[in-house]
Amino acid sequence: MLKRIAVIGILTGIGQLFSVMVIKWVAQKTNSAMLAQLGNVDSMFQLLLNIIALGLQSAAIRNIALHDDWKEEYGDTQSARLTLAILLMPIAMMAFFHRAYIIFLIAPLLALSGDYALYARGYSVRASAIALLRLLIPYSAVLLTVVFLKDGIDWFYVAGLVLAYLVSNVFISQKLGTHLFYPIRFSSLLMYIKSLPLGLLNLSLYFNGLGLLVVAPNFYTTDITGVAFVGLKLYVIVKGVLRILQQAFFKEMLNDEICLRVDMLSMVVVCAFFGGMVIFPESTIRLFFGAQFLGYKTFFMLLAVAMLFYGFTTSMAIKALIKRKDRSFTMLTFFSALSALLTEIVLSFFFKSPNALAWSLIFAEMIFCVGLLFLMGARNILMPRIMFLGKCFMLLFAIGMVRFFLNDNLLLDIICISCFVLILLFLHRGKLNSLVHQ
DSSP: OHHHHHHHHHHHHHHHHHHHHHHHHHHHHSOHHHHHHHHHHHHHHHHHHHHHHHHHHHHHHHHHHHOSSTHHHHHHHHHHHHHHHHHHGGGGGGGGTOGGGGGGGGHHHHHTOOHHHHHHTTOHHHHHHHHHHHHHHHHHHHHHIIIIIOSOHHHHHHHHHHHHHHHHHHHHHHHHTOOSOOOOOGGGGHHHHHTHHHHHHHHHHHTTTTTHHHHGGGTSOHHHHHHHHHHHHHHHHHHHHHHHHHHHTTGGGGSHHHHHHHHHHHHHHHHHHHHHHHHSHHHHHHHHTOGGGGGGHHHHHHHHHHHHHHHHTHHHHHHHHHTTOHHHHHHHHHHHHHHHHHHHHHHHTTOOSTHHHHHHHHHHHHHHHHHHHHHTTGGGGHHHHHHHHHHHHHHHHHHHHHHHHSOOOHHHHHHHHHHHHHHHHHHTHHHHHGGGGO
């Protein structure tokens, strides 16, 4: 299992790192308006993916994984996805008012993607390779646009997505031995209705991240949304790392001890992120975003605080689904996402700064974290997590003392954060190594 996780992590990491480096390049070579255009269309693209998936995709993954005669289930799911996508296409007319809505024109192409079936059938490495391709092609198009044209960055990003999905959809259908196209059946939309609670859950989780940018352009300037995009993009990538841990030990998370160990690994990740952003803000911001974002240190620090809340209860979200607490968990995620959006709007009248978006994210993640603790009745397992988090902060405090006497430079940043991770893994190697053999 460790080998598979490592391969998936490497493939995922390469793609996400490439996207971050391209965004950094865009920020350095263009203006905030172009960066905001890319952020708006990317967030709208993620929204469209979540709408097409809703709860239907999660239900399909479960059924496809458990049954040998899964191709009928897959065909019905693809018909439903394509039917919904075609109904969504007219929303692209909103592009006359907000150009990011042009992404809805390619909804059928996105719907015909069967990458979720690759995961369900055990082809997770191949699915990760496709995910890498779907980052490399559109962000390469962005890179070429910045170098040669310096205009229309969002249009070329969409063109890159079209090419990436055309190529990958063909590969997926060949690997699965399925059709590329499926008939449009309006009756198949009933499948979405049956899985609506789970769909609301997935859609709500999206708004605690890049989803904030769907609303932000209506209340904040392009300068603010541009800065928010680069920060939230990295925030979502770190969440993706934690999601890999969740998926790797999904079946084992009925065991409280396994949940604790997964949360320990998650806290190592989020505390490393927190340490880099808070103790070494200048070198970390220069590395991921560029020197032009040094004036927004507070924003990035606040994002690191929000990530602490999310990482504290990583396993409990999965455990809530395993224990079929779907309704309560859905209401919690919906309320968390709604609080993020409402806080984002209210703060826009008082603070013209990306910090407002970070504070709304902190508020939402705090509600999500506390709500999960109460939902899962986790009082008896709260103390071990608090104690481990305390050990993390003791090490971070020691690193902070080192930083106090030395300069904030990249080499020291890398050495200290690497030592932080290695020390924690070594001290708890007995518990964490056992995860490898699950």
